[in-house]
Amino acid sequence: MEKIVILTGAGISAESGLGTFRDxxxxxxxxxxxxxxxxxxxxxxxxxxxxxxxxxxxxxxxAQPNAAHQALARLQKDWPGEVIIVTQNVDGLHEAGGARHVIHMHGTxxxxxxxxxxxxxxxxxxxxxxxxxxxxxxxxxxxxxVWFGEMPYFMDEIFDHLAGAALFASIGTSGQVYPAAGFVQQAQAVGARTVELNLEPSAGASEFDETYLGPASEAVPRWVDAVLAKAGSR
Structure with missing residues (x-):
């Protein structure tokens, strides 16, 4: 079954009370x-x-996980293929929300x-x-x-997952910090569908095939419902 690779940023934890460095x-x-x-x-x-x-x-x-963290855990549980969560966040809210094997590219x-x-x-x-x-x-x-100027962790593993992705989602990220900002191009290069979920369009919004705008606690569950519904109709 198709592999889904998800990148999350500070926007997914904002509603749990964890501010970003732009707040x-x-x-x-x-x-x-x-x-x-x-x-x-x-x-x-x-x-x-x-x-x-x-x-x-x-x-x-x-902080407590919000509906967005819980929705991604549900996607991992119910999707018939592999769901890889890569996060730029250093909190443990994905795991607290039920997600498994989260790749913390910026440490913890x-x-x-x-x-x-x-x-x-x-x-x-x-x-x-x-x-x-x-x-x-x-x-x-x-x-x-991982501080500014340092190399993020697990990059080889992340690029391997992107090379096998059929769907790539970017959630709550600014699209300004590399190498993560370039993941959408990596996914597109292998023919993956791409979607951005954000409070407002990111700097790289035009790169994505599809966009869901709104608070993560609303947009992410709505997107997960749509992905799982599509899988169930096949």
């Missing part, structure tokens, strides 16, 4: 991206970066990473400056998230 009044609005989401910012002021991600970790722990707030030996482990609720790595004991622990 005014949210955590991101209180800091410059260069200071809290780059390797250089961490090198300059690790205490600031840890405080920022500690706050994000607390915020994410309180629940993870810690050693900057010296690249060992990974479950992050404590609060990370501190010069926290030691449990493997090599170097005081170089950092959040296991």
């Amino acid at each position: 005014e009044g949210e955590l991101w609005a209180q800091h410059r991206i260069e200071d809290v989401a780059t390797p250089e910012g961490f090198a300059r002021n690790p205490a600031l970066v840890h405080r920022f991600y500690n706050a994000r970790r607390v915020q994410a722990a309180k 707030l629940a993870g810690a990473l050693c900057g010296a030996c690249e060992h990974r482990w479950t992050s404590p609720p609060e990370m501190k400056v010069r926290e030691p790595c449990p493997a090599c004991h170097q005081p170089s622990a950092r959040p296991d998230v």
